[in-house]
Amino acid sequence: MTEQTDRRLPTRVVVLVGIAVALLLAGVVSFYASGSPDGLERVAEEHGLTAAQKEHAAADGPMADYQTRGVDDERISVGLAGIVGSLLVLVVAGGLAYVVRRRDGGASESAESAEQAEQSKALTASDES
Amino acid sequence: MHVPDGFLDAPTSVATGVVAAAGIGLALRGARRELDERTAPMAGLAATFVFAAQMLNFPVGAGTSGHLIGGALVAVLVGPATAVLCMAVVFLVQALLFADGGVTALGTNILVMGLVTVLVGWGVFRLLQLVLPRKLGSVAPAAAVAAVLSVPASALSFVALYAVGGAVSIPLGEFALAMGGVHVLIGLGEAAITALVVGSVLAVRPDLVYGARRVLDRRKLEIRDVEEVRS
Numbered sequence: 001m002t003e004q005t006d007r008r009l010p011t012r013v014v015v016l017v018g019i020a021v022a023l024l025l026a027g028v029v030s031f032y033a034s035g036s037p038d039g040l041e042r043v044a045e046e047h048g049l050t051a052a053q054k055e056h057a058a059a060d061g062p063m064a065d066y067q068t069r070g071v072d073d074e075r076i077s078v079g080l081a082g083i084v085g086s087l088l089v090l091v092v093a094g095g096l097a098y099v100v101r102r103r104d105g106g107a108s109e110s111a112e113s114a115e116q117a118e119q120s121k122a123l124t125a126s127d128e129s
Numbered sequence: 130m131h132v133p134d135g136f137l138d139a140p141t142s143v144a145t146g147v148v149a150a151a152g153i154g155l156a157l158r159g160a161r162r163e164l165d166e167r168t169a170p171m172a173g174l175a176a177t178f179v180f181a182a183q184m185l186n187f188p189v190g191a192g193t194s195g196h197l198i199g200g201a202l203v204a205v206l207v208g209p210a211t212a213v214l215c216m217a218v219v220f221l222v223q224a225l226l227f228a229d230g231g232v233t234a235l236g237t238n239i240l241v242m243g244l245v246t247v248l249v250g251w252g253v254f255r256l257l258q259l260v261l262p263r264k265l266g267s268v269a270p271a272a273a274v275a276a277v278l279s280v281p282a283s284a285l286s287f288v289a290l291y292a293v294g295g296a297v298s299i300p301l302g303e304f305a306l307a308m309g310g311v312h313v314l315i316g317l318g319e320a321a322i323t324a325l326v327v328g329s330v331l332a333v334r335p336d337l338v339y340g341a342r343r344v345l346d347r348r349k350l351e352i353r354d355v356e357e358v359r360s
Contacts, residue, residue: 009333011171014337015170018174019177021178022177022178022181022182023181025184025185030181033184033194038131038194038196040130042192043304047304048297048299049296053134053136054133054134054135055134057134057233058227058228058232061226061227063226064228066229081227085223085227086177089177089222090173090177091173093173093175093214094170096172097160097164097169097207097214097215102162
């Protein structure tokens with residue numbers, strides 16, 4: 001239906017707005033996230049599991065625990081970690097999707113039905129001639 | 130629900146790593162069927178959104194919080210195979226850069242929060258699509274139900290792993306009940322966020338929602354029929 005293709009938001013806009021929202025969430029809203037232990041941590045604590053927990057191999061990393069080393073301001077520390085992480089995930093996941101994608105420019109179902117349409121065209125053409 | 134190092138013993142951790150790797154291998158092949166020029170950007174976006182949303186813990190009761198896992202959401206947006214890849218990237222970055230989720234527990238986290246949520250989420254979603262009316266309006270609610278079930282499923286899959294190779298001996302019935310219970314609550318949050326995000330994309334570009342293809346394909350057939358009748 002032409003009206004749908006004419007008036008719809010371009011993919012580029014949807015994706016960019018989505019990324020902007022994600023960056024806002026990771027960069028700003030994350031500061032306000034609940035600091036309580038999550039479900040697993042809480043239950044683990046209650047059942048004495050925390051004793052088994054080993055120190056993380058990357059615990060000394062510059063952004064361990066979403067705190068940026070060398071940045072004193074709590075908000076900026078978390079926000080920066082959030083933004084850096086989001087962009088890294090975007091590049092890696094986006095890059096992976098880009099590499100894996102099919103290049104024929106259509107969903108596999110429509111590619112099949114396009115083939116079928118061509119086949120039936122060829123058949124009717126040979127009937128006529 | 131990021132599992133730290135040391136909760137599961139070494140053999141179990143290695144086993145989850147093997148399963149996770151196998152899952153990723155299968156996902157790489159399946160993702161090719163799901164992704165094309167038009168939809169590939171959505172995968173990057175979905176993964177980024179999940180990473181950001183996982184930072185936003187919300188309270189679910191006295192002194193406990195939860196966060197979106199996102200497996201069901203991403204599966205509905207970009208397809209299950211692509212979803213597995215997106216989730217795996219998120220967990221990888223979290224473990225290596227932010228020490229969120231153990232490095233030796235990476236396989237466990239990918240399995241429990243990536244594979245299980247995507248499989249359960251997508252499975253429930255597809256089952257619901259079979260019984261619900263074939264309209265766009267059914268997609269977000271189906272995704273929400275899929276999401277709410279995927280979270281306790283994920284939690285209980287960890288309990289099952291713990292039963293096999295947990296480091297510290299604990300009463301498993303209680304553990305299952307506690308984990309299942311709190312993660313049902315967290316699942317409600319997951320459902321709300323999933324419905325909101327899926328609904329938003331459906332409102333502007335339903336063709337970019339993998340889970341809506343079934344509805345949109347039927348629409349194309351109906352339009353074709355009408356055009357043939359007219360001509």
